Amino acid sequence: MAPPWVQELHFPHLNIPITVDRIAPVLPASPIPASPGQTLYLSNIDDMIGSRVFTPTIYFYPSNHHKPVMQTLRSALSSVLVPYYPFSGRLRETQNGKLEVFLGPEQGALMVEAHSDKALAELGDLAVPNPAWTPLIFRFPDEEPYKVLDMPLVIAQVTLFRCGGFSIGLRLCHCLCDGLGAMQFINSWAETAKTGKLVTNPEPCWDREFFKPRNPLLVKFPHIEFKKVNDGSSLTTTISGAKVIQKCYRVSHGFQAQLKALAQTGEASLCSTFDAMAAHIWRSWVKALDVRPMDYKLRLTFSVNARPKLKNPPLKEGFYGNVVCVACATSTVSELVEGSFSKTARLVGEARRGISEEYLRSTVDYVEVDRPRRLEFGGKLTITQWTRFSLYESADFGWGRPVYAGPIDLTPTPQVCVFLPEGEADPGGSSGSDSDGAMIVCICLPEYATDKFNELLNTTDSREKENVNT
Secondary structure, three states: OOOOOEEEEOOOOOOOOOEEEEEEEEOOOOOOOOOOOEEEEOOOOOOOHHHOOEEEEEEEEOOOOOOOHHHHHHHHHHHHOOOOHHHHOEEEEOOOOOEEEEEOOOOOEEEEEEEOOOOHHHHOOOOOOOHHHHHHOOOOOOOOOOOOEOOOOEEEEEEEOOOOOEEEEEEEEOOOOOHHHHHHHHHHHHHHHHHOOOOOOOOOEOOHHHHOOOOOOOOOOOOHHHOOOOOOOOHHHHHHHOOEEEEEEEEOHHHHHHHHHHHHOOOOOOOOHHHHHHHHHHHHHHHHHOOOOOOOEEEEEEEEEOHHHOOOOOOOOOEOOOOEEEEEEEEEHHHHHHOOHHHHHHHHHHHHHOOOHHHHHHHHHHHHHOOOOOOOOOOEEEEEEOOOOOOOHHHOOOOOOOOEEEOOOOOOOOOEEEEEEOOOOOOOOOOOOOOOOOEEEEEEEEHHHHHHHHHHHOOOOHHHHHHHHO
């Protein structure tokens, strides 16, 4: 029997007791091409306020096959920190508030070695991100939210389980790499651990000066993605005042294809699968939260990889810094609730296609002129797409691909939705079935809105459906 087109995924509420056995820095295995006291330039794309975070991810492996996990991972990380030496530094602010990487003595990455008396089988469905896994990712006691200054830029907690399996809880500082850059770094670490010798393919390239501001500065776009909005809607008060819970849904390839077809019947003839999915999530979210007033203008933001846009000159191979622009679609509540689905998809598509090389250069100059100091959540939903990242392919450290790779807990940023590739916890799925191309959608919702959102997520716009069938 075929699975439902949209299936809510459940995770258990559980307690994972862990014991930390060792916390120690991991230094580069040999001299690095930088002297103590040297600083490295970060671009304004690296230094955007949205990048001043650590990105936490977890990787689960069912068995260690008697290979020494801690020693293997530590030795490989030490080797990789030579070509990726900026990850062994620390961030600090310059006089104008801009960040730079400072390379001091005895810094390095941080590795935490831990164990748990639980078995992986006791953690529930490893295909579904579970906030209860949070103890498997290390945080310093009393660590402030969004703290990045004077922190190790790579923090890895390796936890051994009773069954012989283990997890790698990883925090990478977003200022040093975007998602694709992180995959490049993790793949190098994994291949080095797997083969026992340093592997860098491609060779890492720093070259952050590629995105230096122009002289004179030239801001060609309004960059509404950075603008502060005085939130006169019920949205922020609703989310901040309610109990927010994380919900996850498996969305089949067939349902995604139907949404795309529905969007293309109207005003979104160039609609992508992402445009259709983002539009459907945005509309369902606004309706479920019953946002008021109806004339209030809301924003949908999402990151767009700008690498393919850079032609003159192109980026050097191996560049692992941030090359993303924030696209922003706007619409009133009434247009999202009462308007057509295809129009919303068109708005998302126009925002996505609006990212160009000139837009990226304008973003760099805008941040130079008016550096945003805080994250703005007013009237906004942010969608993060991880479906095109090689989360599983990049993370074979010698014990096979992980059964799950991805985030854990979205509740600290409740106006963020993540699109994930379906995991490998159930390798018995038949090729060619509707499971191929499925994605996992994770979103945070006030408890009162979960049933309504579930209903809306499973429902397509009947008006557009009639057009498809005629």
